[in-house]
Amino acid sequence: MEAVPTMTVETKTTFCRICEPLCGMVATVEDGKLLSLRPDKENPLSAGFACQKGIAFADIHNDPDRVTTPLRRTASGEFEPVDWETAMADIAARVRDIHRRYGSGALGWYYGNPGAFSYSYAMWLPMAIAGFGAKFHMFTAGSQDINNRFVASQLLYGNSLTMPVPDIGRTDLLVVMGANPVISHGSGVSMPRMRDKMREVVKRGGRVLVIDPRRTETAAEFEWLGIVPDGDVYLLLSLLHVMFTEDLVDRKRIALQANDVGWLEGLVRPFAPELTAEHSGIEPATVRGLARDLVATPRAVVYGRTGTCLGESGTLTTYLLDVVNLVAGNLDRAGGYMFGSFGLPGERQLMRVLGAGLGSVYRRRRSRIGGFPSVLGSEPAGIMAKEISTPGSGQLRALFVGAGNPVLSVPNGDELEQALEKLDLMVGIDLYVNETTAHCDYVLPATTMYERDDFMVPFATLKPTPFRQATEAVVAPMGQARQEWEIIDDLLSRLWRLTPLLAVIQGARKVASLFGSRLRPRPLVDALIRMSEGGDRFGLRRGGLTFTRLVRDYPHGRVLADHLPGGVLGRSVSTRDGRVSLRHKDIESELDKLGRRRADPELPMRLIGMREARSENSWMHNVPLLMRGGRTQRAVIHAHDADRLGIATDDVITVTSAHGEIEIPAQVSKDILPGVIAVPHGWGHTRGGTWQTANANPGVNVNLLMSSEPQDLEALAGMARLNGVPVRIGRA
Numbered sequence: 001m002e003a004v005p006t007m008t009v010e011t012k013t014t015f016c017r018i019c020e021p022l023c024g025m026v027a028t029v030e031d032g033k034l035l036s037l038r039p040d041k042e043n044p045l046s047a048g049f050a051c052q053k054g055i056a057f058a059d060i061h062n063d064p065d066r067v068t069t070p071l072r073r074t075a076s077g078e079f080e081p082v083d084w085e086t087a088m089a090d091i092a093a094r095v096r097d098i099h100r101r102y103g104s105g106a107l108g109w110y111y112g113n114p115g116a117f118s119y120s121y122a123m124w125l126p127m128a129i130a131g132f133g134a135k136f137h138m139f140t141a142g143s144q145d146i147n148n149r150f151v152a153s154q155l156l157y158g159n160s161l162t163m164p165v166p167d168i169g170r171t172d173l174l175v176v177m178g179a180n181p182v183i184s185h186g187s188g189v190s191m192p193r194m195r196d197k198m199r200e201v202v203k204r205g206g207r208v209l210v211i212d213p214r215r216t217e218t219a220a221e222f223e224w225l226g227i228v229p230d231g232d233v234y235l236l237l238s239l240l241h242v243m244f245t246e247d248l249v250d251r252k253r254i255a256l257q258a259n260d261v262g263w264l265e266g267l268v269r270p271f272a273p274e275l276t277a278e279h280s281g282i283e284p285a286t287v288r289g290l291a292r293d294l295v296a297t298p299r300a301v302v303y304g305r306t307g308t309c310l311g312e313s314g315t316l317t318t319y320l321l322d323v324v325n326l327v328a329g330n331l332d333r334a335g336g337y338m339f340g341s342f343g344l345p346g347e348r349q350l351m352r353v354l355g356a357g358l359g360s361v362y363r364r365r366r367s368r369i370g371g372f373p374s375v376l377g378s379e380p381a382g383i384m385a386k387e388i389s390t391p392g393s394g395q396l397r398a399l400f401v402g403a404g405n406p407v408l409s410v411p412n413g414d415e416l417e418q419a420l421e422k423l424d425l426m427v428g429i430d431l432y433v434n435e436t437t438a439h440c441d442y443v444l445p446a447t448t449m450y451e452r453d454d455f456m457v458p459f460a461t462l463k464p465t466p467f468r469q470a471t472e473a474v475v476a477p478m479g480q481a482r483q484e485w486e487i488i489d490d491l492l493s494r495l496w497r498l499t500p501l502l503a504v505i506q507g508a509r510k511v512a513s514l515f516g517s518r519l520r521p522r523p524l525v526d527a528l529i530r531m532s533e534g535g536d537r538f539g540l541r542r543g544g545l546t547f548t549r550l551v552r553d554y555p556h557g558r559v560l561a562d563h564l565p566g567g568v569l570g571r572s573v574s575t576r577d578g579r580v581s582l583r584h585k586d587i588e589s590e591l592d593k594l595g596r597r598r599a600d601p602e603l604p605m606r607l608i609g610m611r612e613a614r615s616e617n618s619w620m621h622n623v624p625l626l627m628r629g630g631r632t633q634r635a636v637i638h639a640h641d642a643d644r645l646g647i648a649t650d651d652v653i654t655v656t657s658a659h660g661e662i663e664i665p666a667q668v669s670k671d672i673l674p675g676v677i678a679v680p681h682g683w684g685h686t687r688g689g690t691w692q693t694a695n696a697n698p699g700v701n702v703n704l705l706m707s708s709e710p711q712d713l714e715a716l717a718g719m720a721r722l723n724g725v726p727v728r729i730g731r732a
């Protein structure tokens with residue numbers, strides 16, 4: 001008799017790691033292949049929700065354009081497959097040579113956004129950076145995203161990693177400033193079903209007010225207050241002005257929570273809403289009403305994200321946003337702005353040490369180009385091109401790009417592309433050959449999130465409902481794909497003679513192998529789970545969590561508490577006296593700059609960004625399911641501007657800034673302020689990427705309009721200015 005081939009179909013419970021809510025997913029696996037993904041109904045937080053991108057990820061996983069073997073660029077510019085040994089041996093030899101000749105300042109790494117969603121990559125990369133030496137250049141997507149949030153936290157709370165979250169589940173007044181959670185699903189806060197949570201605020205009699213230059217998908221569902229791009233800083237200053245001058249503040253409570261309130265009061269005195277209205281476009285009466293509501297509503301919170309981070313004075317804006325919550329009496333309170341934690345023994349002391357360390361790195365370490373402070377050890381990606389092209393000690397000659405596409409995501413992609421060609425060595429680790437990795441000598445195949453185990457370390461403290469979930473890999477790596485940490489590990493073990501620290505790491509590796517084990521990130525994250533809230537404390541707490549137990553006993557995740565505790569400020573912040581530190585010279589100097597802002601009459605309009613439901617930055621345009629319906633990138637402009645210039649929907653317009661020009665079809669709308677134009681980023685797939693569907697509908701790179709000049713990056717965090725950019729438009 002002939003054997004009948006049997007198919008094994010299994011379902012595996014896991015979670016999505018494309019964006020911050022980390023929705024529960026169920027993977028259907030047939031014969032070891034990821035067949036499909038569906039939302040996990042039993043996940044206690046996402047409860048059967050997943051967005052289109054999350055479900056379509058199976059198509060990325062199985063994409064025929066995916067890179068599944070190491071690729072080497074040939075003299076003709078084409079890529080040819082090579083085996084791992086050939087690739088790694090050559091890469092290591094070239095890194096060794098560059099390090100020997102020029103030192104650690106010739107090496108660099110760009111850590112892209114999906115990297116934040118892999119604990120093992122996030123834990124192993126710092127080892128490489130420290131191992132190569134102090135001058136190693138690290139760049140991240142953070143300088144186009146959130147680094148000023150870290151700096152504001154360093155100033156206010158003495159620790160870059162102390163990030164308050166809005167307690168949306170219990171608030172009665174939620175002010176959303178420069179975020180569009182109906183599309184983005186929330187950022188800086190990890191909360192599935194954010195749209196439903198906002199609807200619930202209204203259902204229980206509360207309000208959700210969206211402050212945004214565009215009447216976004218979120219604004220359309222709730223209340224919209226239009227604001228002039230980059231006007232937030234003025235609105236926030238005026239809110240504080242009103243709270244103080246109308247004597248709405250509970251000074252006793254604030255004095256318990258913060259230092260130098262008198263200094264703050266003096267600082268905001270000149271910013272009466274009547275004087276700032278021209279900059280924010282918001283009526284003084286509206287500002288006064290909002291200030292009163294924020295104070296009078298016992299459970300109220302202001303929440304902001306990229307719309308408040310990517311402007312001209314993002315650190316100041318982010319700082320002020322937190323201060324408005326503090327002064328209104330909404331910090332560290334149910335329904336307000338709250339602090340999460342791991343619940344580790346000695347966490348406060350640990351965070352203090354960490355905060356002091358990060359603070360000193362921030363103050364002492366400066367980038368070679370532009371002299372920017374170091375945010376969590378990184379330099380602004382906006383200066384990456386100049387770090388490559390500017391000669392001298394510390395000139396970047398070898399660059400790794402792991403999980404990023406900076407040619408499309410940082411300012412002035414053209415300049416970066418030209419610079420990348422000058423590198424002695426460039427190595428990409430990605431799922432695709434994208435517009436950036438197209439310039440690499442080698443592109444190494446990464447595993448997708450479903451081919452690796454995970455526990456989300458950075459997002460664990462950003463959950464208003466404390467929650468733990470871990471997953472094993474759902475399927476084995478496709479082809480020859482490897483995890484980032486394994487690639488880093490391989491590289492370091494080949495280069496252990498380069499520095500004393502690499503030799504120490506090699507020693508640890510040897511010791512581990514004597515015990516038949518391997519130096520790897522999993523035991524570290526397991527220890528974190530075991531020592532933190534709900535953990536088994538290595539046997540001290542019976543039935544407590546471990547990584548394995550979390551996967552086995554709580555595959556859908558485990559809720560640790562319904563809400564975050566309030567009244568924890570003293571142990572959440574890392575300042576010496578446990579209070580918020582308000583007074584900083586850097587804040588004064590940023591405030592002084594406001595008076596020097598100048599409008600250019602030649603560039604009367606303001607450009608802002610716009611995220612789309614079926615895109616994730618630059619990397620989901622190769623999925624036919626997400627591109628269906630003839631989807632194209634369009635620039636949204638107001639009907640008044642369109643009429644004035646004789647532009648109709650689908651007409652191609654030119655958008656010109658001080659730094660570049662693009663052409664793009666227009667979408668005429670009334671859901672945006674006149675004088676504002678919104679353009680989605682992450683498009684412009686014309687440059688050598690091998691994602692065929694994406695290239696067939698390329699769009700344009702909006703970041704060609706953005707400046708990478710050091711004087712145009714924000715001073716305190718080195719962040720790119722991607723919102724509120726002065727432009728003019730016309731018919732093409």
Ligand SMILES: Nc1nc2c(c(=O)[nH]1)N[C@H]1C(S)=C(S)[C@@H](COP(=O)(O)OP(=O)(O)OC[C@H]3O[C@@H](n4cnc5c(=O)[nH]c(N)nc54)[C@H](O)[C@@H]3O)O[C@H]1N2
Binds near residue numbers: 145183212615
């Ligand atoms: N579908 C989808 N989801 C995503 C992503 C994606 O690309 N697509 N990207 C993920 C990533 S990496 C991130 S960081 C998060 C970001 O998450 P969000 O910050 O929530 O996302 P955005 O849609 O960029 O929202 C920013 C809002 O700020 C507004 N804005 C622009 N300039 C100003 C201004 O000067 N003042 C004010 N008040 N508002 C302004 C914009 O109109 C926009 O509505 O989203 C994540 N989720």
Ligand SMILES: Nc1nc2c(c(=O)[nH]1)N[C@H]1C(S)=C(S)[C@@H](COP(=O)(O)OP(=O)(O)OC[C@H]3O[C@@H](n4cnc5c(=O)[nH]c(N)nc54)[C@H](O)[C@@H]3O)O[C@H]1N2
Binds near residue numbers: 141
């Ligand atoms: N104008 C403008 N520009 C912006 C923004 C904006 O709002 N406006 N937003 C900024 C923001 S918030 C962000 S976060 C950045 C994003 O900037 P980047 O991180 O530079 O770019 P992404 O487009 O997210 O590209 C991610 C790459 O990682 C790959 N990838 C996906 N999963 C994995 C994985 O598991 N492992 C590996 N190794 N690779 C993987 C994808 O294939 C893709 O090539 O863009 C920024 N740029």
Ligand code: SF4
Binds near residue numbers: 020022023051185
């Ligand atoms: S919202 Fe984000 S985490 Fe949830 S399914 Fe969509 S992409 Fe995944």
Ligand SMILES: [Mo]
Binds near residue numbers: 113141145
């Ligand atoms: Mo981001």
